[in-house]
Amino acid sequence: MSVASASIQFFTRLLRYRTKCAVPFHAASRILISPYLPQVFGGNKVLLGTCAQPLRSEEKVTVYFINRDGRKITTSSAKGDSLLDLVVEQNLDIEGFGACEGTLACSTCHVILDQKVYNQLGPITDEENDMLDLAFGLTDTSRLGCQVCLSRDLEGITVRVPDRVNDMRRSDDAGPTL
């Protein structure tokens, strides 16, 4: 897929968010990508919650969410959407999910996957791992929902939303207080 069409899809997606939110679209402030692309220590490219997909498919992927209260939510979305996209589009009742809108600046879209599903997914970038470090109740099969893109292989997966949204940047263990 070309950079141009990836960009178009990215902007379309953003526009969709903005119209949904009925908020004026301030292009520059919303899409500024961090200038600090990792170069020095061979980090991976930063993904910003965009899932590369040539065309929006009519094929839907069913996903089961287990919400924090234990309740199961059944939903489906087009391939290529991220789990965060799915939550937003379907207006799922998951408290405080996706505060930074998929820009790897928080850990509120933290989800726990089955081991098999986790193994299927691609490598995790440094930037995602940095934010996962701050997630409450981190497990070995945790991912950020904004970075998990739906494909046919993920049909019927179960996604658990962990118990509490709590960015760890106040625990002594993680060190940081602010």
Next chain:
Amino acid sequence: RSKTCWRYGGTHWYAGLGNANPQGPDWCHTFAPANICLVHTGMFLSVNVQVDIYERLPVPFGLVRFGVAPDHPEVKNVINTFTQTAQHARCSFHGNVRVGKDVTVEELQEAYHAVVLSYGAEGNRTMGVPGEDLAGVYSAKDFVGWYNGLPRNSELRPDLSCETAVILGQGNVALDVARILLSPVDILKKTDITQHALDALAESSVRRVLIVGRRGPLQVACTIKELREMVNLPGTRPEMEASEFEGIAETLKSLARPRKRLTELLLKAAIETPGEEELERRNRAERAWGFRFLRKPLEVLPSTDLIRAAGIRLAVNRLEGDGEGVRAVATGEVEDVECGLVISSIGYKSLLIDPAVPFDARKAIIPNTMGRVQQTAGLYCSGWVKRGPTGVIATTMNDSFDTARTLLQDIGKGTLDVSTVKPGSQGVSTLLEKRGVKPVSFSDWEKIDSEETRRGEIKGKPREKMLDVGEMLQVARA
């Protein structure tokens, strides 16, 4: 409909509300930095509740606008959520109202069923050392306020003509300050950093920034994202003392994941021999930064004319104990570092806003139990003023959810009486009018917002923030 009031000052505030009774009360609360999700989550929508927000400045969002670094625009995305909430039919914003001065907390309590204080922490901890008042010494709170356009810091005019800057504290705020001091201007000029800060930084002679902490590498308080940004900062190289990292590598395997990854990155930057490409990049870099550990400020040393800072005297520490109980203990040794800029980033502090509100001066918070202010029915608190000034937006968001639940519980149990009719914002408006105070509504703020965005567009920035409250009011009323 009854009315309750939530009052914020400047802290983040999200609140998810549960289903309250149909005869629900009205609440008002003041807008603080990143708050207001209580309406947003949709729980509020099912409840017959009115929420009014009172904020000291004409502009909302608090620390999301004034604290988050200009080069972290994605962190500010949460403003969209707040805007949605504020635009809700049963939510209204009243800016330019100083609670404690224009209207007292007691008066608010008379007008509303519940008042929620979440005015954050607008003070800062001081070093408490001689020389702290010299020119060239600033709190990180003021320095950040200066480059982020907080009106009260617009005249700061920090002197950036020295070569070395010393920052006390090693949290994310300290790293933000270091990064802004050393970032290439080409990057900063595309952000919403204030113009006067941009101009000053373009002329800056600062080439070396030391980030100094009392304890060791394992106690550093910043997060890995901010450290990685320093490591990758164009045009800069890390410069640290290998001796300060003795024994650290051996501890790695026993550390929890977040601390482990952070320490690994720190070691890599501090002592690992770089590859060829990285070595070349470092040799070309004109600016340097580094952590210094086990150092505590004793005195800011004056210049010969005794007016400005020319250096800082640091006590050398050693660590005692281990794990959570690690303490810094003075060794008796002392070290002087030459510098012309000293920025203390050792913590924010909440202030007393109204004598009628209980306040714990030692902890600098409002004494409370799960958000219920002690000994005062109908008064609640949330965010930093409730728990202390630590944590990020999401942390405070969670805290706000908790306070909201407490409030709803109290209504449900009848502990909070919402049966009487209260005047709400009508009552407060009458008082404000008598006192010559004209609140700014959310749509007034949107006029300010449009104007700032328009001014920014001309310069290729997301916005150019207004620095003067008078100007904000003018645009709001236009």
